[in-house]
Amino acid sequence: MNHTIQSDQELVAKLQTGQKSAFEEIYKKYWRKLYNIAFHQTGKKEEAEELVQDLFVGIWQRRETAQIKHLDLYLTLSIKNKIYDFIKSQISYRKYQEYIILKEVDLHFETDSIVNYLELTAAVEKVLSLLPEKSAQAFRMSRFEDFPVKKIAEEMALSEKAVEYHITKSLRFIKENLKTYYSAN
Structure with a gap:
């Protein structure tokens, strides 16, 4: 089937009944657009591809229950939400990594300070004796x-x-x- 022949409403109706051909048609019709949106936001090919892939996997898994009135709008908003969640998780992950690194530095600094203090105290006591x-x-x-x-x-x-x-x-x-x-x- 050619995607120019079937309307989005027809594709959604067929998708909801489990027709793989409708899913493939939607994929072919919208993959490039969704990829471009994801790539523009993430700047990375692999991440953009993965986000689009996750979106289509989710659509297939929720095909029977999804309420899709305007397919183009639904897919565009869905990819933007996936991008938002991805960026939010990346920020949280970076903050977590920074926290771990700072804790390591802080722990190392505290350990060094304690060791230096103890060494200095011992040296002063030795001289005082x-x-x-x-x-x-x-x-x-x-x-x-x-x-x-x-x-x-x-x-x-x-x-x-x-x-x-x-x-x-x-x-x-x-x-x-x-x-x-x-x-x-």
Whole structure:
């Protein structure tokens, strides 16, 4: 049968009764138009072909229940809906991929930060163990416990100037001895 002879209404009526020839006629008549719409929207040959194929598979599967009054309009709207759903799923998939990648980066960054922090803490403690006891204690109270100089002086029974001296001495010593740590990281 030639598609120019049969009207769309006749093709739909025959399709609904399960006539494969009517389906093939509809396919031949509208495939190129639907493909062009899909290709224009997706920009990819394979995706456009797959969308049109899915549309025709759906039409065949719903041939007995589909309410098709204007075949051309029905097919055009159907392909546009398929394209819309496809693009929406692609956006969701990309967002999901970005989320996974960002979580991996974040997890890697957090792990690196924790490892670096632990390594730095161990290096500082090692250097502090090389200092005289009063200097190390003054430094710990100042930097780790946030004690003011006056409070440290009272606790250690030292003058404020002596505490400042111990802290300054500790900072210089730590800085000098952690150069190897910074050059390794």
